[in-house]
Amino acid sequence: MLIACPWCGDREEIEFKYGGAAQIAYPTDPDSADDAAWARYVFFRPNPKGKMAERWVHSAGCRRWFNVVRDTVTHEISPTPAAKERR
Amino acid sequence: MAEPHQHPEHLWRNPEPKRAYDVVIVGAGGHGLATAYYLAKNHGITNVAVLERGWLAGGNVARNTTVIRSNYLWDESAAIYEHSLKLWEGLSEELAYDVLFSQRGVLNLVHSLGDMREGRRRVYANRLNGIDAEWLTTEEVKAFCPIVNTSPDVRYPVMGGTLQRRGGIAKHDYVAWAFARKADEMGVDLIQNCEVTGFDLEGNRVVGVQTNRGPIAAGRVGICAAGHSTVLASMAGFDLPIQSHPLQALVSELLEPVLNCVVMSNAVHVYVSQAHKGELVMGAGIDPYTSYAQRGSPHVVEYQLAAAIELFPIFSRAHVVRTWAGIVDVSPDASPILGLTPIENLFINCGWGTGGFKATPGAGWVYAHTIAHGQPHSLNAAFALERFVTGALIDEHGAAAVAH
Numbered sequence: 433m434l435i436a437c438p439w440c441g442d443r444e445e446i447e448f449k450y451g452g453a454a455q456i457a458y459p460t461d462p463d464s465a466d467d468a469a470w471a472r473y474v475f476f477r478p479n480p481k482g483k484m485a486e487r488w489v490h491s492a493g494c495r496r497w498f499n500v501v502r503d504t505v506t507h508e509i510s511p512t513p514a515a516k517e518r519r
Numbered sequence: 520m521a522e523p524h525q526h527p528e529h530l531w532r533n534p535e536p537k538r539a540y541d542v543v544i545v546g547a548g549g550h551g552l553a554t555a556y557y558l559a560k561n562h563g564i565t566n567v568a569v570l571e572r573g574w575l576a577g578g579n580v581a582r583n584t585t586v587i588r589s590n591y592l593w594d595e596s597a598a599i600y601e602h603s604l605k606l607w608e609g610l611s612e613e614l615a616y617d618v619l620f621s622q623r624g625v626l627n628l629v630h631s632l633g634d635m636r637e638g639r640r641r642v643y644a645n646r647l648n649g650i651d652a653e654w655l656t657t658e659e660v661k662a663f664c665p666i667v668n669t670s671p672d673v674r675y676p677v678m679g680g681t682l683q684r685r686g687g688i689a690k691h692d693y694v695a696w697a698f699a700r701k702a703d704e705m706g707v708d709l710i711q712n713c714e715v716t717g718f719d720l721e722g723n724r725v726v727g728v729q730t731n732r733g734p735i736a737a738g739r740v741g742i743c744a745a746g747h748s749t750v751l752a753s754m755a756g757f758d759l760p761i762q763s764h765p766l767q768a769l770v771s772e773l774l775e776p777v778l779n780c781v782v783m784s785n786a787v788h789v790y791v792s793q794a795h796k797g798e799l800v801m802g803a804g805i806d807p808y809t810s811y812a813q814r815g816s817p818h819v820v821e822y823q824l825a826a827a828i829e830l831f832p833i834f835s836r837a838h839v840v841r842t843w844a845g846i847v848d849v850s851p852d853a854s855p856i857l858g859l860t861p862i863e864n865l866f867i868n869c870g871w872g873t874g875g876f877k878a879t880p881g882a883g884w885v886y887a888h889t890i891a892h893g894q895p896h897s898l899n900a901a902f903a904l905e906r907f908v909t910g911a912l913i914d915e916h917g918a919a920a921v922a923h
Contacts, residue, residue, distance in 0.1 A: 433816055446818050450807035452762075471908040475760040475851045479749040481811045504763075504810050 433507055437490045438498045438515040451487030453478045454499045455519055481505060485512065530696050531575075531703035536710045539736035540568045542890055543728055544743055545715050545751060547571030549580035549691070549876065550868055551743035552698035553883020554890070555707045556614075561884070562891035565706035568737075570730060572714035576695030579745050582813075582845035583876040584768050584802040586781050586790060588625040588686035589650055592641050595901040595913050596854060597648040602898055603881025604685060610880055616697035618689050619795055623780045625686030626655070626664055628830070630675040630786040638681045645683070653682045664780055666833050673829060675787050688781060688792050694879060718755040724863040725755065741866045741890050746811060746846030748869035757861045759869065760851050760907050764805040765815035765844040766873050767823075771837040773797035782830065789826040799837060801827055805847060805873065815844045847872050852906075854913040857882065857899040858889055866890050867904065 433445040459465040459473055478484065484504050489497045499514045542558060544551045547569045558564045571577075587607055589600035611617045629638045638654065645652035660680045661669045669677045699709055710732075717729035718740070727736040742751050746763040774797050783790040791801045803823035806815035820842055828835050850856055850870035855878070857868045868886045871878060881898070888896040895903065906912055 445816055452809075467908050467910070471760075472758075475907045476758050477760070477762060479759075479762050479809060481747070481750050481763075484809065486808075502808070504808075505812055507810065507812055 433509075435488060435509060436500065436511060437493060437496075438511075439494045439496060440490060443490070443493060447490060447492040448488045449491045451489055451497065454485040454487050454514070485514070530700045531709050534708045534710065536568060536570075536708065536713060536730070536732055536735055538734075539727075540708070541566040541738045542741065543567070543735060543737035543739075544569040544741045545728070546578075546743035546745070547575045547699070547709055547711065548578045548743065548745065549576065549695050549698070549879040550871075550882050550886070552576070552695055552702060552709075553879050554741060554743060554868070554886045555702040555709075556698045556705075557883050557887035558891060559702055559705035559707055561887060564891055567702075567706075568708040568710055568735065569702070570713045570715055570728070570735070571709070571711045574711050575699055575709060576692060579845040579847065579875060580691055580695045580879070582768065582843055583691060584790060584792070584800050585688040585691050585794070585876055586625065586686070586783070586792065587620070587689060587877040588683050588781075589877075590625070590627070590641060590645050590652055590681065590683045590686070591915060592644050593913055593915060594648060596915055597645065597650055599881055599885065599898045599902070600878060601648065601650050602884065603878045606880035606884060607689065608685075610694070610697075614697040614701050616693060616700065618693045618697055620687065620689040621795070622685050622687040624663070624682055624684045625781040625783065626660065627681045628660065628667070628677050628782065628784040628787070629679050629681070630677060630784065632678075634786055635678055638679065642681050651683055651685050653684070655680045655682050664778070664782060666777060666831055667782065668830055668832050675829070677830075686781060688794070690795060691876060698883070715751065716754070718862075718865070720756070720862065723861075725865040739864045739866065739890050739893075741868065741886060743868050743886070745848050745869065745871070745875065748848050748867065752860070752867070755860070755862055755865055759856065759867070759904070761848045761856070761870055762809050763811055763846050764808070764849055765810045765812065766802065766805045766847045767815040767819055767842060767844045768800065768802040769820060769839050769842040770794070770801075771799040771834070772840050774799065774837065777833065778831075784826065784830060787826040787829055789823045789830065791827055791831070798840070799834065805849065806844070811846055813844050813846055847875075849873075852912040852914045853916045855882070855902050856904050857886060858895045858903040860904065864893070
């Protein structure tokens, strides 16, 4: 599988580490978050059959994190305007 | 053990779905079929349908590496897997079908001082739970499995191992077919090419399912869908802490008998056994990304083959004949989720990740109890979905002598 690093271009999958779903927000008010809210933040992640926004890090390359949209059925990766966002 | 090695012409009916059942099981894999069997056998509930979107036993029960053992560290895991192992020991008689359960021993190699401490601790924990477990020195490993490379002159020398002699392998297809045949005999409808597309809810209670073959009313519904668990749960309106990953496996060509037991190595990361027909069966860890594609990346296979050659130099001339993947449902603590859901009368059995095959009879047994009584069996009470809120995890990551 080729993965498009927004800084380095298409590279082999073995140069990357997987970072899971993108856009996971930290609880906005952590002091008042209850156990259920913490459970959702810590343990529950999107697991769609189809397009998924996710994080990868180019660990054997530029070592920077980025976002892609990958299809979990075809493994096709499409670029996203959010490629260089930090979350 | 009536029909060893024969394929009877007729193992089950292919009925049209009725419009209503007492219980609908979603997924005719090993766990779903075992659940249907024990619902009929243990609880007298025979007005049951098992709905399968593809063909019977075509998912992970057809794709796993068939290792059976119960040498888990934590009490909750040891109890449920040992219950399952005891059922395996009588399964061919029970189902009148030889499932080729072979207790040839499962050997877990250790390669570091940390491994040794963990392995010995697990041996003691297993014995306290009444599970057979032995610690082997390097020399004893060599004596038990002579083809393992125990030379000190390798990158990760074998420093000993743990052995569960009652562990082994079984013929995965026969297991599924045997459960299917007996469930069918007792009146369970096994319905293939029937995909669940939605759940009918009245308030917070499930009353039936929508399928590509029309609506089917149900008193109770049990999800048993491995990698597709979150897809079904989201149709019903609740979330599961499950990620679906490819888990790859491979076989060599058929060889003369060369490997007499199951060998697993966590540190070098491969597990291997020799199937009854003669092929070497190997597996390792999951691919890192989530997927529903039933295929993984070639470098994962390359790493596991490198590990296999390190441990077994004799395998270096064997050929890889086939590789494939199943989609496994991995939970945050690498333990199953088996019990109630936020929806009344809807039950969940998932999260077995890389280790579900060995649990087939045990999981079916306790899941049938859970569905029949509307309450978990004592063996699966700790595996409730609520544990991710209460924090009472059953953390078998790295504790289970297995490459999760």
